[in-house]
Amino acid sequence: MTHIDGTAGLDRRLADALERIGHGMRSLAQRTAREHGLSPLQQQAVLALAQQPQARREVAALAQEFDVTTPTMSDAVTALERKGLVSRSPGADGRRRSLTLTVAGLEVATQLSSWDDPLTAALAALPDADRATTLHTLLRVIADLQRAGVVSVARTCTTCRFFGRDEHPDPAAPHHCHLLRVPLPLTALRVDCLEHETAGTPAGKRKQRTI
Numbered sequence: 089m090t091h092i093d094g095t096a097g098l099d100r101r102l103a104d105a106l107e108r109i110g111h112g113m114r115s116l117a118q119r120t121a122r123e124h125g126l127s128p129l130q131q132q133a134v135l136a137l138a139q140q141p142q143a144r145r146e147v148a149a150l151a152q153e154f155d156v157t158t159p160t161m162s163d164a165v166t167a168l169e170r171k172g173l174v175s176r177s178p179g180a181d182g183r184r185r186s187l188t189l190t191v192a193g194l195e196v197a198t199q200l201s202s203w204d205d206p207l208t209a210a211l212a213a214l215p216d217a218d219r220a221t222t223l224h225t226l227l228r229v230i231a232d233l234q235r236a237g238v239v240s241v242a243r244t245c246t247t248c249r250f251f252g253r254d255e256h257p258d259p260a261a262p263h264h265c266h267l268l269r270v271p272l273p274l275t276a277l278r279v280d281c282l283e284h285e286t287a288g289t290p291a292g293k294r295k296q297r298t299i
């Protein structure tokens with residue numbers, strides 16, 4: 089008779105399931121990148137340059153974003169330049185090179201924007217409450233992994249100094265954003281917030297509010 093062991097080994101099975109998703113997505117990224125004559129890192133760079141604010145469009149910021157060394161990212165950007173997808177121009181400080189997608193690069197970014205459709209479609213099939221709980225749970229895990237030094241870049245609500253945990257009785261919106269001064273529904277928790285400031289950021293290093 090098959091033995092169902094309840095919560096025994098649950099953490100292991102959850103970790104294995106996340107690893108399985110990660111493996112599948114890496115494989116999918118390799119396939120879509122190859123179809124466009126790119127490496128997976130070049131694909132990530134193109135997509136980031138299409139989405140990130142100007143201040144993050146430079147080699148060192150992209151390297152940090154994707155956990156690779158600056159020379160590795162520089163090689164990927166040089167390859168994108170050779171392919172006519174990216175151009176470099178002097179940044180605001182005159183030293184760093186700001187990266188911009190060319191017209192051809194923007195076209196490739198548009199074509200690549202749906203690369204992870206299988207994952208978003210699978211998630212869209214879940215009930216709203218399950219998706220909200222999953223987002224909340226994953227953001228808590230990301231915060232713990234950032235504290236452990238495993239995740240280097242996380243601009244999530246759960247790692248933000250403005251995040252107020254469990255400040256409201258509503259289980260659908262228990263947290264609070266002290267910058268925007270609003271309760272945060274679980275469905276509205278942010279994964280990459282422009283206003284994010286890492287918890288513990290010294291006052292002198294805080295960004296100016298942009299909204």
Ligand code: SF4
Binds near residue numbers: 243244245251283284
């Ligand atoms: S500033 Fe952004 S990341 Fe920080 S708590 Fe508010 S919504 Fe979340």
